[in-house]
Amino acid sequence: MADQIYNAVFIGSIYALFALGFTLVFSVLDILNLAHPALFTLGAFTALFAMQQGVPAALAVLVAFVVCGAAGVILDRVAFAPLRRRNAPPLSAMISSIGVSLILIRLIQLQYGPDLQAYPAGALPAAVFSVGGLELDTLRTVIIGLAIGLMLALTYLVRSTRLGRELRALAENPRAARLLGIDVDRAIAATFFLSAGLGGIAGALYGFATNSPFSQMGQSFELKAFSVMIVGGMGSIPGAVLGAYLLSFGEIASLTFLPSELRDAFAFGLLFVVLLVRPRGILGQRDVDRV
Amino acid sequence: MPEPALDVRDLVVRYGAIEAVHGISFDVQAGEVVALIGANGAGKTSTLAALSGLVRPARGTVRLLGRDLAGAPAHAIVRAGLVQVPEGREILARMSVHENLLLSGATDATAMYERFPILAERRALPAGNLSGGEQQLLAIARALLAKPRVLLLDEPSLGLAPKMVASVFEVLAELKRSGTTMLLVEQNALRALRLADRGYVLELGRIGLTGTGAALLQDAGVARAYLGA
Numbered sequence: 001m002a003d004q005i006y007n008a009v010f011i012g013s014i015y016a017l018f019a020l021g022f023t024l025v026f027s028v029l030d031i032l033n034l035a036h037p038a039l040f041t042l043g044a045f046t047a048l049f050a051m052q053q054g055v056p057a058a059l060a061v062l063v064a065f066v067v068c069g070a071a072g073v074i075l076d077r078v079a080f081a082p083l084r085r086r087n088a089p090p091l092s093a094m095i096s097s098i099g100v101s102l103i104l105i106r107l108i109q110l111q112y113g114p115d116l117q118a119y120p121a122g123a124l125p126a127a128v129f130s131v132g133g134l135e136l137d138t139l140r141t142v143i144i145g146l147a148i149g150l151m152l153a154l155t156y157l158v159r160s161t162r163l164g165r166e167l168r169a170l171a172e173n174p175r176a177a178r179l180l181g182i183d184v185d186r187a188i189a190a191t192f193f194l195s196a197g198l199g200g201i202a203g204a205l206y207g208f209a210t211n212s213p214f215s216q217m218g219q220s221f222e223l224k225a226f227s228v229m230i231v232g233g234m235g236s237i238p239g240a241v242l243g244a245y246l247l248s249f250g251e252i253a254s255l256t257f258l259p260s261e262l263r264d265a266f267a268f269g270l271l272f273v274v275l276l277v278r279p280r281g282i283l284g285q286r287d288v289d290r291v
Numbered sequence: 292m293p294e295p296a297l298d299v300r301d302l303v304v305r306y307g308a309i310e311a312v313h314g315i316s317f318d319v320q321a322g323e324v325v326a327l328i329g330a331n332g333a334g335k336t337s338t339l340a341a342l343s344g345l346v347r348p349a350r351g352t353v354r355l356l357g358r359d360l361a362g363a364p365a366h367a368i369v370r371a372g373l374v375q376v377p378e379g380r381e382i383l384a385r386m387s388v389h390e391n392l393l394l395s396g397a398t399d400a401t402a403m404y405e406r407f408p409i410l411a412e413r414r415a416l417p418a419g420n421l422s423g424g425e426q427q428l429l430a431i432a433r434a435l436l437a438k439p440r441v442l443l444l445d446e447p448s449l450g451l452a453p454k455m456v457a458s459v460f461e462v463l464a465e466l467k468r469s470g471t472t473m474l475l476v477e478q479n480a481l482r483a484l485r486l487a488d489r490g491y492v493l494e495l496g497r498i499g500l501t502g503t504g505a506a507l508l509q510d511a512g513v514a515r516a517y518l519g520a
Contacts, residue, residue, distance in 0.1 A: 162393070169383050169394055176381035179343055180394050181369030181437055 002134045004252050010140050010209070012248030013147035017202035019225040019232070019240040020154060021195035027235030028171045028191045029084075031093040035075055035101040036225070037218025039196045043068045043203030044213035045108050051123050057208065061146075064204040065197040072196020073189050075100055081188075109215045116212040124208055143205045150198065151241055158237060163190055171235070231271045233284025242282050247271060294357055296321040296472045297342075297373070297441045302351035302361075304337045311337040313496040314351065319441060324463075324473045326483040326504065328517055329493035335476045336378060338493070339445050342474075343375045344368045356440060372440030378449060380430040384419030391418045391429055395436035403432040424455030431462060441472045448479050460486060480517035484508045492517075 018040055025033045046067045047060040055063060079096040125138040158164040166187045170177040178184055207213035228247055232239025247267055254266035274282065295318035304312035312334040319325045329335050341348040344365035353361040355373050363371075383391050388410055392400040404411035407428050413421060418429060427447055434442060447463065448456040460482050466473065467486065477483035484490050487504040492513060500510060507513050 165386070165390055165394055168386060172383050172385055173381060175345065176377065176383060178345060178365035179369070179375050179377050179381065180433070181366045181374075181396060182394070183364070183366040185364075 004256050005249075006134065006136065006140075008245070008249045008252040010144055010248075011251070012245035013144050014202055014206045014209075015221070015224055015228055015248055016151060016241045016244035017147050017198055017205070018221050019228040019244050020151065020237060021197075021199040021202070022225045023229050023232075023235060023237060023240040024154075024191055024195040024198075026229065027237075028167050029080070029188065031080065031090050031097075032226075033075075033080075033097050033195070034094055034222070035079070035097040035104065036195070036199050037222040038101040038104040039068050039071060039075075039199040040203035040206075040218040040221060041108060041213070041215060042071060042104060043200030044207030044217060045112060045117075045203075045215075046200065047204035047207060048112075048117060048119060048213055051120050057119075057123055057125075061201055061204050064200040068200025068203075069193040069197030071104075072192040072199075075196065076188060076192040105215055105218075112215065114215055116214045118211055119208065119213075124211065140209055143209060147202075147205065150201065154194070154198070155237060157194075163187070167191060227268065227271050231274050231281050233281030236281070236283040239281055239283035243271075246274070246282075293320070295319060295354075296323075296356060297474065298352075298354040299338075299342070300352045300354075302338065302341060302353065303349040304334070304341045304346060305349040306337075306346070310349075311496055312341070315493070315496070315498050317491050317498060317501070319472055319474050321472055322470050323489065324467050324475060324487045326480075326487035326490040327474060327476045327493055328478070328480040328483055328490060328507075328513075330516070331478070332495075333493040334496040335493055336445060337496075339375060339377075339443055339476055342368075342373060342443060369437055372438065373443065374434045374437045374439035374441075375443040375445065376427075376430045376434045376447060378445040380423075380426045382418040382421075382426050382429055382433075385417055387415055388418050388421070388429060389414040392433055392436055395433045397436040400432075400436060403436060406435075407432055422455075423451050424458065427451065427455070427459050428462065431459075431466075435466075435471075439471070441474060442466070444473060444475045444477075446477060447475070448477065448482065456482070480513070481508070484513075 022033065022036050025031060043064040046064040050060040050063045051057060079100045080093050083092050083096060127138040128135055129138065130136065158167060166182045169180065169182060170184060170187050174184065203218065224247060228243035229240050231246065232243030250267035250270040251263055254263050258266055297319040299318065300316045301314045302312055303310065303314050315338065327335055327338065340346045342353055344363055348361050351361060352359050355371055358371065360368050360371055360373060383394065389400065392403060409425055410429060410432060413425065418426065421429060447459050451459060456479065463486055475483050475487060484504040484507050490502065490504050490507045491498050492500040492507065500507065500513065
């Protein structure tokens, strides 16, 4: 039982990291960045590439953060900014991000092919330790700690720093933000950097945990992150984290008590029930409480 | 005459094919309060939007202390010292009063809490919980923290209860006494012209009349059109 809870916390932390980036862009700009799964995949492969050059795993995660963050900023400049300038409807931005996503995945395939890859042997910690009879592996435990640390750091950044205030102002009222002297382009670039950087770290960490990154690994996360965001309350950061753990615990519970075919049906059924009770999501408010 | 604090020349504002402001010119001297009055749709808000960089002027110059800001991004204009208190306040309703003040870029809001004690009392409340008048004070305080060389005010009395209108104008009069340079856009022409040193009347995107506040108040045309006399 403790074993299952540990697994649920682990996978929930990955979902949460992934969903946070998704939520951040949505809350500030009202667009769904469907290239987020591709950035997640890019994170796993950036770490792979770095480690193949002999970079240690911890540093490779940092490289993935920076490279994906920069890719996010470029993504915005290429796929979203031109549409924003012309007041295009949000659906156009979705289509444009799907385009970027496909290009990015193909580029990764060009380099690594469509098959499962593996990180260099011995590059990831393999030690297992036991706490009170529970077998824990070092890698997953470190990943959980790092993911939770990043969620806290993001929450602090958004709630208590000047950049966070600017992002919240931009999310609530873009016109007021501009009249207050907020450099909107800089704030949007920061949003994309953080969002894509977190997605990249999530990809690298998930890649490490499974040790089998592949070019379509982001796909199964897309629908989950989307659901998690809606169930948590569109645009709410704590909501996305709650939603992520709810989904992971639902999945693990169904694996434990039900036939494995029902895993997704049960987990998504659970989210559905939550939405019936709270149609705006767990932490969603009437006038969506952003960021 | 010394160089004006704000000097607007031949300003044209277009929205697509529609021209809202047809090449207007006006200026505000340092320490002066200038009123821009006019009916709905006269182009007052379009003019202010162009001054603040929310829309790019199609033509013309906007000189602040000699520096042309026309077409500059909004944040650069605020940093240069041309700061707007927008119509409808545009406070951030979900953020606290204190956070709203910090959004001006200032790190210390003490001066504003001393000036407006009501804001100090409400500093931790979401700004959306404030009354309309208190929100207007917050919007003014927020703009003052950005250290304006010229303060633009768009309809500061709009939608306020008569008692609040009086106290907002009292605050503006106090700012005038302390030497704040202001461009005041108002539908409440009577109060605006009483406060202002000079005024311009905007009609369908053009400057119709101009003169001292007192002279415009006595002008029969102005009285008929804007003062309900």
